[in-house]
Amino acid sequence: MEAISKIGYHASHEQFSPSVLIDFVKQAESAGFEAINCSDHFHPWSEEQGHSGFTFAWLGAAMQATSLPFGSVCAPGQRYHPAIVAQAIATLADMFPGRYSISLGSGEAVNECINGEKWPGKQERNDRLKSSFEVIRKLLKGETVTEHKTIHVENAKLYTLPETQPQLFGAAVTKETAGWMGSWVDGLITVSRSHAELKEVIDAFRAGGGEGKPIYLKVQLSYAATEEEALSGAYDQWKNNVLPSNLLSDLQKVSHFTSAASFVKPEDLKNMVNISSDPQRHLDWIGEYQSLGFDKIFLHNVNRGQQFFISEFGEKVLPFLK
Numbered sequence: 001m002e003a004i005s006k007i008g009y010h011a012s013h014e015q016f017s018p019s020v021l022i023d024f025v026k027q028a029e030s031a032g033f034e035a036i037n038c039s040d041h042f043h044p045w046s047e048e049q050g051h052s053g054f055t056f057a058w059l060g061a062a063m064q065a066t067s068l069p070f071g072s073v074c075a076p077g078q079r080y081h082p083a084i085v086a087q088a089i090a091t092l093a094d095m096f097p098g099r100y101s102i103s104l105g106s107g108e109a110v111n112e113c114i115n116g117e118k119w120p121g122k123q124e125r126n127d128r129l130k131s132s133f134e135v136i137r138k139l140l141k142g143e144t145v146t147e148h149k150t151i152h153v154e155n156a157k158l159y160t161l162p163e164t165q166p167q168l169f170g171a172a173v174t175k176e177t178a179g180w181m182g183s184w185v186d187g188l189i190t191v192s193r194s195h196a197e198l199k200e201v202i203d204a205f206r207a208g209g210g211e212g213k214p215i216y217l218k219v220q221l222s223y224a225a226t227e228e229e230a231l232s233g234a235y236d237q238w239k240n241n242v243l244p245s246n247l248l249s250d251l252q253k254v255s256h257f258t259s260a261a262s263f264v265k266p267e268d269l270k271n272m273v274n275i276s277s278d279p280q281r282h283l284d285w286i287g288e289y290q291s292l293g294f295d296k297i298f299l300h301n302v303n304r305g306q307q308f309f310i311s312e313f314g315e316k317v318l319p320f321l322k
Helices: 018-031 055-065 082-095 109-115 122-140 175-181 195-210 227-241 245-250 254-260 266-271 279-290 306-316
Strands: 006-011 036-038 070-074 100-104 145-148 152-156 168-171 187-191 215-222 296-301
Touching: 006 018, 018 036, 018 055, 018 306, 036 055, 036 296, 055 070, 055 082, 082 100, 082 122, 082 152, 100 122, 109 254, 122 145, 122 152, 122 168, 122 175, 168 175, 175 187, 175 195, 187 195, 195 215, 215 227, 215 279, 227 254, 227 266, 279 296, 279 306, 296 306
Parallel strands: 006 036, 006 296, 036 070, 070 100, 100 168, 168 187, 187 215, 215 296
Antiparallel strands: 145 152
16 A cells, blocks of 8 residues: 555544643654644533643643654634734744644634633634634734734734744635635645545645645544444544534533434444454555545544554554555
């Protein structure tokens, strides 16, 4: 199989404590993973997941403990003021030159509504994301920014700037969002689903101005010693996450996700998560994603057996992708 993608490990802050995640990324580097991506939550999606460490604090420690490139997802504009996001990006990029990129998205109510502000509709969230992106870009270039539009900024200027501009990716699930952001982001990250749906997202991004820009994929999978463990582990941890994306965006409490997913059956997860105890089956799935031209593919084992997954993939999957 021809390797056309770097294979990374996804560190899930909603599922594990920050101290444990550092051990996982160190193990992932030793096993042969080539990059790290991580989530950024204030709340998990379920009580079973049960964690929500502060991503920007964790990144400094995790990047010091490893030598891999890192990326994280962030929703600027409500929970985070974009000037603070720009400061965090600049700080990480100064300490770890060339190793950090960030993916900016419109966010989810369960995380963003903690400040008591109303949750906007999708169009307003998109406008806010674009404005936040522009503020962050200007600040990282050393400009003094004053703006009173969707985002309010007054005389903001970063005095610690990275020598190399970090890449600002866009995070998109739908082809509409991917096409909309193609011209102004540095790259795209999306999540796994059917080959046809992913191709539509990629094509829309490239047609919208993203031709030649890098594209990343986060793959949701569940690997365990047996098929039964792989399925039950995915169901325990990820059943709340297979709801439609518009519903995932708008629910405001962890308990709302539990209620909305009360009718999800274990078999339903197979439409959204690659579930198998067979390494070859996972190799085949990854090969299908590689054929679409992704530059990096981040593997997110959604069950709790991370050390087993990292060790097994380091031995039985990663060597066959290089």
